Amino acid sequence: MWLRIGCSITFDVNVTTPFILMLRPRNGIHQWIARESYTLKPSVPAIEYTDNFGNLCQRLVAPPGEFTIQTSADILTSDSIDVHFGAPFEEVQNLPDEVLTYLLPTRYCESDKFIEMGQEIVSGVLPGYDQVAAITDWIRNNIRFNSDSSHFQMSAVEVNIQREGVCRELAHLGIALCRGLCIPARMVVGYLHELKPMDFHAWFEAYVGGRWYTFDPTQNRPKGGRVTVAYGRDAADVAIFNQFGPALFPREMSVRVELLTSAPE
C-alpha cells in the first residue's frame, strides 16, 4: 500500500537551541520512499549523519522565534505484517554480532529486573515467536493503553507499576520482558495507518527464527500499514527530536497518514 505520511512541529524558541531530529524514514527492506520533503522554517543549515542504529539524524541550531519542521513522504509499505508462530528461539551463540546489543538492559528497559516475570508469562509456551506473542498478549490484557503522552516517559519498571502507558511505554515493557528471556528486542518509532487518535507511534520488534518480527501491544490484530522512522534500544535512542538547553516542548504538532490510491507520479 502507498501511504502519504508526514508531520508538522512548531516550537517557540526562546534562546538559540541545538536540535537533533530523527524524522526521515529510510528506504529499507520493508519500505520504499518515492517522494519526500523536509522543510525547516526558517531555513537553517542542517547536517545529516547516520547513528549507530542506522537512523538518519539531522543536526541544526534553531534561532529564537517560531521554528517549524515539516515533513512529508509517499512510501510503499506492506499492508500486513509477518506472523510466524513456531519461529524458534535463537540460542545466543547463534545470533548475529550486530543483534547482541539488543539483549542488554537499557535506560527504559531494565531487562535485568524482568527475568522471573518473563518466565512466568511464557510458562509452557514454545520458545521463540510464541513467547513474544504471549508477552504481547499479556501486556494487551494487563496494561491499559493510554494515548495521553503528557507525562514524563516511563521505563518498563515504572509502567509495570502504573499498569498503564502510552505506546512507547508498552513497548518498553515488551522489550524488557523479551530481553529477560534472552530474546533480542528493539524499539521502533514511526507511523501507523489508521492509528486512533493519529500521532507518532511506537512498537517493538523481536528477533526469533533468524529475523526481526513486528509486535504491537496497542493493536488487537497484526496490522500492516507501518512506516519505520527509527530503530533503537529504547525511547532514549529514538527521540524524534532531542533539544539541548532549557526544556522546550512543541507548541503545535500534527501527524498525518493517508492512503494513496496509486503510486505517486
Place this chain on the structure above:
Amino acid sequence: MWLRIGCSITFDVNVTTPFILMLRPRNGIHQWIARESYTLKPSVPAIEYTDNFGNLCQRLVAPPGEFTIQTSADILTSDSIDVHFGAPFEEVQNLPDEVLTYLLPTRYCESDKFIEMGQEIVSGVLPGYDQVAAITDWIRNNIRFNSDSSHFQMSAVEVNIQREGVCRELAHLGIALCRGLCIPARMVVGYLHELKPMDFHAWFEAYVGGRWYTFDPTQNRPKGGRVTVAYGRDAADVAIFNQFGPALFPREMSVRVELLTSAPE
C-alpha cells in the same frame, strides 16, 4: 543557492537484471535536501543500504521490458567553493584513520605510477593546497576535456597517454597525481549548475589543511552550485548504476539542474 536537480534514465531490459543504483544525494555538511522524489517504473521492490563510503545505494531487480528511473530533488548548496591557497600538506601520521584509504592506488587511479610525474608538476610549489591547485591547472592545460563519454572508461595511466578525457577521467588523473604525493584524494560524482552540455558530472576532492577541498579540472574558475551524489576512491566505487548480467546501456538519459528562485515550500 537552491537547485532543482534530477535525472531520467530508461533501459530496455531483455532479461531480468539486478541493479545497484547510486542516485540519491545525501544531506551533508555542504547540502540540504528539502524535497526529493525517486520513482521506478514499473514500481519494483528496492532496498537501500549505505556503502563503505557513506553513499546511499538502492538494490533492485528490473524485469524485462522498459524500465525507467526518475529522480528529482530541491537542494540548498553553496554558490561558491572554498579556495584556500596556503592550506598545508598533512603529514601521513597526522591524517585521520578514515582518510588513509584515499592514499592507496585503485583501479582507475594507479597512483604508484605517478610519483615522479607528480613531483615534476609541483616542483617548487608550496606543499598542500597549492600543489593540488598546480596539478589541477596542469591537467586543465595539458589534457583536453571531452564531453563524449561513449568510450570505455579510462584510468589515469590511459588518460595521460590519450591526452584527453571526460570529466571523470580528468579526475582520475588528478587523484592519481595527488596520491602519488601522499595527498589523500577522492572522486565525487554529482551535479554542477550550468555545466555545458548538461550531464552528470565528476570532480575530485583533496585532503589538505585538515579538511577536504573541491578541485575541478574541467572548469576554469572555482565554481559552486554543486550537488554531491556519491564519494569514492575512483569511478569504480561511484557508478550511478551498476547492472549485472549482459551489458546494458540506457536507451535514454537526461539530466537537469535548474536554479530555484526561492526555498521550496
Place this chain on the structure above:
Amino acid sequence: MWLRIGCSITFDVNVTTPFILMLRPRNGIHQWIARESYTLKPSVPAIEYTDNFGNLCQRLVAPPGEFTIQTSADILTSDSIDVHFGAPFEEVQNLPDEVLTYLLPTRYCESDKFIEMGQEIVSGVLPGYDQVAAITDWIRNNIRFNSDSSHFQMSAVEVNIQREGVCRELAHLGIALCRGLCIPARMVVGYLHELKPMDFHAWFEAYVGGRWYTFDPTQNRPKGGRVTVAYGRDAADVAIFNQFGPALFPREMSVRVELLTSAPE
C-alpha cells in the same frame, strides 16, 4: 610505563553456557600492547567481533565443568593522565557525530533525573573541564567508595540514594551528572596500577575542549598507570563477561597489575 596486566577467572559451569567476554585491551592512542596471551581451559572455539564502541568481544560456548579464562599482557601506558583546567565546554552543535550517543540517558546513568543536581554542584564553575572536576570532587566527598562488589549493580539514582558504591557505581553517578549538563561522558573499564585492593577497575571520561579526559572519583589524585579494556555508555555495555542462561558467578577471580622495569623483549 610498562605494565604486565592480567586476570584469571574460573567458573563451575553446570549446563552448556554461551559467553561474551570483553577482556582484551586494544591498541589505542594511549596504550600499546607488546605481548598478550589469552587462554581458555578447556580450549573451546571462540569468535571475536568488534562492538559498536570499538571493543573486542569474544563469543564462545563453555561446556559443563570447570572453565577458566586467563589473560596476560605487557602494555605501554602513560604514567600520568592529562589534566586541563580551563578546557572549555563544547556546544552540542559542535560535537563530533560519534560523541552524541554519550549524551543520552542509559540503563545505569539516568541523566534525565540529574539535571538540577548537576547544576547545583557546578554552580559558579567555569563550563567544561572544571565542571567535570567539580562533579568528581563532589562524588569523592559525598559518596563513600566501597570495594565490596557483592551486591547487584546500582544505577546513578540508586547510588545517589545509598551514598556509597563500588568504582563503577561512582562512575555511573559522574556520567549521569555530566550528561545532565550536556557534557558527553562514557564508562571505562580496565586496570589501574597500585589499585587497592587489586581488582578490575572502572572510571569515566568526559568530552570537553575537543577530546576525552579521564576522571576517577575513587582516586585522590590524577593517577596514570591505566589500561583500558572497554569503553561504553555504562556498565551494561562493558561487562567483562556476559553469560546467558542460569545465573553463574566466578568461583575464583584474580587480577594483577605489575610494573615492568623495561620494555618486554
Place this chain on the structure above:
Amino acid sequence: MWLRIGCSITFDVNVTTPFILMLRPRNGIHQWIARESYTLKPSVPAIEYTDNFGNLCQRLVAPPGEFTIQTSADILTSDSIDVHFGAPFEEVQNLPDEVLTYLLPTRYCESDKFIEMGQEIVSGVLPGYDQVAAITDWIRNNIRFNSDSSHFQMSAVEVNIQREGVCRELAHLGIALCRGLCIPARMVVGYLHELKPMDFHAWFEAYVGGRWYTFDPTQNRPKGGRVTVAYGRDAADVAIFNQFGPALFPREMSVRVELLTSAPE
C-alpha cells in the same frame, strides 16, 4: 592445529618515516590467537585502528636508524579447508550488502577486462564453487608460480601477459576472473604452514553458496594450516607495511610457521 607464526622485519631508515603496518592476525571464525607478541625496536608510540575491511592496522613514525618489527603468535587454526563442489552461484540481488564491494574492479584486479576470458574458462561448468575451482585449476596449469618477489607488483592484466607471478599475483588473476563472472572475490594475506620457501603468503576467497571459500592457485591440494592476517580487495588494501616518503625496502625479513604439538599454556 596449533601454529606458532611470526616475522621479523628490519629497515634502515634514513629519514623519519610514517608507517602503516598490517601484521596482527585477528581472532575470527577460523582462528583463535592464544598468545601474541608485537615488538618495535626502538619502541616508538603506535596507534591501532580498524580499516574498512576489519583489519587491525598500526600507525607509527620510525626514527632514522635501524628499525625492527617482530611479531609472534600461537594460533589455533584448522588443518584443512572446506571444499564444497556444488555450492551454488549466488545471484547478485541475493548477496549481503557488505559483499558487494568485492564485485568491483580494483587496482590490481581489472575484472572489467576479464569477462570473456572467464566465461571461456568456465564454459560448461556448474555455476558457483565449481567455476571458481575451474579458474583456480586454469591458473595452476597456465601461469607459472614464481617465488621471487623482487619485481614490482603485477595486476591481473599484467600477470596474464607475463604468464608467471608470485602468490599474490596469481590471486589477482583468480579474483579478477571471479568478479568478471559476478562472483565476489577477495584477497587474503597471511601465513601457510609448510609453504616452501617460507614467506608471507597470499591466496583468495570467493563467495558462493552463502559463504566465503578458500582457493589457492599455488597449492596442488586444498591445504589447511592457514593464518589470516588481512582481507582486502587486492594487494593494495593488504600491504603488510605501507611506508610513506622515499622508497624503503626491508634490509632483512624472516617469516616462520611452526607446528606446536599442544595448546600453549
